[in-house]
Amino acid sequence: MTETDKARTDGARADGAGADAAREAVVDAALRRLGLDAKARLLAGQDVWTLPALPEIGLRSLVMSDGPIGVRGVRWSADDPSVALPSPTALAATWDPALARRAGVLLAQEARRKGVHVLLAPTVNLHRSPLGGRHFEAYSEDPCLTGAIGTGYVTGVQSGGVGTTVKHFVANDAETDRFTVDNLVPERALRELYLAPFEAIVTGARPWGVMTAYNAVNGTTMTEHHHLVNEVLRGEWGFDGINVSDWMAARDTVGDIEGGLDVAMPGPRTVYGAALARAVREGRVAEAGVDAAVRRVLRLAARVGILDGAESVVAEPPTSVDGGELAREIARRSFVLVRNERGALPLQEGGTVALIGAAARDARVLGGGSATVFPARIVSPLDGLTAALPEGTLSYAVGADPATELAVAGPGFTLRAVCRDGAGTVIGARSAPGGLIQWMGTDLPEGVTHENLHTVELTGTFTPRESGPHAFGIKGMGAFTLTVDGTTYFDDVQRPGEDDPFGAFFAAPVPRAEAELTAGEPVEVSLTHVVQLPDDLPMRVVTFALAHAEPQRDADELIAEAARTARGADTAVVMVATTDRVESEGFDRTDLRLPGRQDDLVRAVAAANPNTVVVVNSGSPVELPWREDVAAVLLTWFPGQEGGAALADVLTGAHEPGGRLPTTWGSLADAPVTRVVPADGQLPYTEGLFIGYRAWERAGRTPAYPFGHGLGYTDWAYESLAAAPRADGTVTVRVGLRNTGGRPGREVVQVYVAPAGPGPERPARVLAGFASALAGPGESTEVTLTLPRRAFEVWDEKAKAWAFVKGSYEITAGRSIVDRRLAAPINV
Known part of the structure; x- marks a missing residue:
């Protein structure tokens, strides 16, 4: 970001009392002109x-995305x-709020390009349990890190x-029964953990x-939570924006x-x-409450420039950002090298490399659910290397x-939708x-309305890249x-299998056909859906998908083939x-294992080649039972559209992996x-203050890789620490x-605070701050x-207030929660 952009955006953030007052005057005048x-x-x-x-x-329509x-x-x-x-876990793994801010600038640019006024992000719920299915969409297990990255992003x-x-305010930390669950959160934990970011x-x-x-929190659903919201x-906190x-x-x-x-x-x-209007007229709701809500909506409209007479907060947007370049930079800065024995990385110049894994060819760059977007291009690891x-x-x-399941039809399909x-x-x-x-609301093809639409046919061709039995299936209800290659395999009703109103979005595809096909020979495919939308639906959505899976070769044969390939490479x-059946919105995980036979694959390759590097493409923690048997382990999260190019940058040593773990990885x-x-219907947060590294330390357990851990391509000596x-009350x-x-590098200096004297129950230590250091050899x-x-401070439940705890503390600085290099005692 240029100095001009920084000055402009800093000015926009501060905004000025005069501009605020002028907008409020326009808002008040507009509100007075509106009837109930x-x-x-x-x-x-x-x-x-x-x-x-x-x-x-003079109010135009406000668009959200x-x-x-x-x-x-x-x-x-x-x-x-x-x-x-890259995924939010990746962004948090950079430990760089300034980079998060640059990501936000790009997203604002994208929003303006698409006519969007409000972005439904960021997600700042915490990684309370590693089983949370949507954790890839949140930042971290720690409120300090989450708050800092989120602040950069929003700014x-x-x-x-x-x-x-x-979002999602507040304690939306898991997906199971998310519409109805009542999360019972102790008051201190609510204040010190979940509300903190x-x-x-x-x-x-x-x-x-x-x-x-x-969800509800302590008996009250969040959309009605007067105490936490009002x-x-x-x-x-003085929040003056809208609550949607x-x-x-x-x-x-x-x-x-x-x-x-x-x-x-x-x-x-x-x-x-x-x-709502009826409730006011019947005396069940005070009109003043409606006016307050309308004022906040109009204030937002004024800020984004869609209310006549009100000057938008940002008249001139920041300088244009190259989206592909920034995506690539964030990805490589987020990759966490958790193991690197015998200098396995970076790759030796001129050496031969055996690249192995389906994910290397068909990259998974983002998580499933409402976080899904459609990039114009994706660089796979195979492409990048x-x-x-x-x-x-x-x-x-x-x-x-x-x-292990069918996926939405992708490579090889040429399709169109006919209504x-x-x-x-x-x-x-x-x-x-x-x-x-997935047509939502009025997003229908030209000439089509919900009233005249009866069927939608996905029709076109499929050109296989492999010969053999191809599976086809259907995702959706109704x-x-x-029909595949002239044969009709299914003509019936597919019924819902769960109560989640978003089941049609998140449910697994159902296999319905198997057709013997020849590589390179196109066949006609057709999936016709009869659209029946009940009149009482809160929103009208036409959603279904054609699913597909390539011929399944014998797993043992594929693993043996991979081992042979590995044996001949340096x-x-x-x-x-x-996969999106493991990490997605709509459900939690039941285990942390890699799906399919991937653990067996790694063991076989490591046995064939002791110089094996494993690249882990997941949005949140998975178990790595073979981690001590391989030379290096690199975590790449869901790396975004440029993930393969960023991976090549890091593996070849053109750039060092810059990430540190935002969440503990363990079994x-x-x-x-x-x-x-x-x-x-209830989920008690019985662990109270002790989640993530706080809980691991309290339990005396050793994770596979601790919070904050990450290696680069250089080494660092911590030489001095002074705390004043x-x-x-600050330090x-x-x-x-x-x-x-021997090469330039970036270090993330992490500072933890540990109470050393008597006082209320607290974690052994907590992250209190961090900063980046850059230096040459x-x-x-x-x-x-x-x-x-x-x-x-701690939250005093009796006083209902924050209490400053005077006394002795130890300030430590280091490379992770367990790799603390220097310590200094202080009294506050």
Whole structure:
């Protein structure tokens, strides 16, 4: 970011009292001109992604879009591509709020390109248990790291004039029964852990929105939680933005408006709109509460520039960002090298490399669910290494495929969607680059409406890349007809198998056909769906998919082939991965094992070649039972669209891996907190303050790789530590260190605070601050951090207030929670 951009965005963040007052005057004038029905209508989605325009006050329609790694826009289609950045766990693994801010600037640029005013991101829930199925979409197990990365992200997005909605407020830390679960969270844990990143972002970045979660907290559903929304979020923290519901979370008109919910999404059928106006007229809701919510919506509209007469916060957006280059930089900066024996990495120049694994060819670059975007290009590891290595030095073998189920049709398919009415007449068509149809609200092909649409046919050709029996299947609910190469294999109704209203989005495809096909010979394929949408649905969505799986070769044969390939190379690089049936929105994990026969694959390759490097392509922790048997282990998270290019950068040594673990990696058997399944509708957080590294230390257990761990391609000596308490309760810390290796590098200096004297029960130590150090070979440098007062406070449940705990503390600086290099005692 240039100095001009920084000055501009800093000015936009501060915004100025005069500009704020001018906008508020326009908002107040617009509010006075609205009648009750218009006000109530404004608080309800008009469709899946937008709020209604009110031309009588010069208000245009507010458009929202899913994030957090890209901006999908209002269309769920590869026809409308988006930049795909690495997963939030990857962004947190950079330990670099400034880089998160740059990511936010890019996303604001993407949002403006797509006509989006509000990004439904970031997700700042904590990694309470490693079984959380959506953890790839959140940052970390630690509130300090999460708050810092989230603050950078929000500041960056809003510097581009686009709003954010920090989510999911609060304690939405698992997916099981997420619509109904009542999470019973002790008050200290709620304040010191789960609310903490929200507080840091609200006070540090002034987000323009927050999204409340599906779940209840301590008996009250979050969309109706007056205490946490009105008293804490707005009262204590001074939040002045909108509070939007998670999609279909709003359930009670009176409870929601009194609980502080401003916007009920999606529409057009919500508990607001006509229902809210009726509640006011019947005396069940005070109109003043509606006015307060409308004022906040109009304030947001003024900030993003869609309310006539109000100057937007950002008149001139920051300088354009190259999305592909930034995606590549974030990816390589996020990769965490957790093991590197005998200098296995970087790869020896000119040596031969055997690349092994299905994920090396068919890259998984993002997680499943609402975080999905469709990049215009994806660089797979095979693509990246082929481009980076000398010709003739790279070989490839599939090894073991992690996919144990069908996936949405992809490579080899050329499809289009044809829409027909009840008489069979074609009324519209649209290309379908993948096998997924997901048309939400009014996002339908030209000429098509929900009233005249009867069937959608996915039709086209499939050209196999392998000969043998190909499996085809259907993802979705309702009546389907599946035809492959002239044979109809299914003509029946596929019924839902779960109660989740998003089951059609997240349920596994059902196998329905097996056809013997020949590589390179195209065949006709067709999947026709009869669209039947009940009138009482809160949102109208046409969603289904054609699924496919290639011929399944014998796993033992594939593993043996991979071992032979590895044996003849100087280095074997094995890609292992999770799938969207392992990590996705909509369900939690039941174990931490890699799917399929991938563990067997790694063992076989390591036995064949002692110089084996394993690259782990997962968004959150998996078990690595062979980790001591291989030369190196590199974690790449879900690395975004440029992941393969970034991997080549790191493996070849063009760049060092810059990441540090944002979450503890260990076995499920040893993990201290594992319960994510409610009993009788409730999930007690019995562990209290002790999650993540706090719990591992308390239990005296040793994880595979600790929080904060990560290796680079150089070494560092920590040479000095000075800690100086200040009168305001903060502590200034200076750490001197020297690059003792042979190449330039970046070090993440982590500072932990440990209580050394008597006092309330607390974790053994907590992360209180961190900073990056850059130095060339042999160079010394110093970083300075200010530890906040909050690092020395606890929540006093009796006083209902923060209490500063005076006494003795140990300040430590080092490379991880366990690799603490220097310590200094202080008294505060």
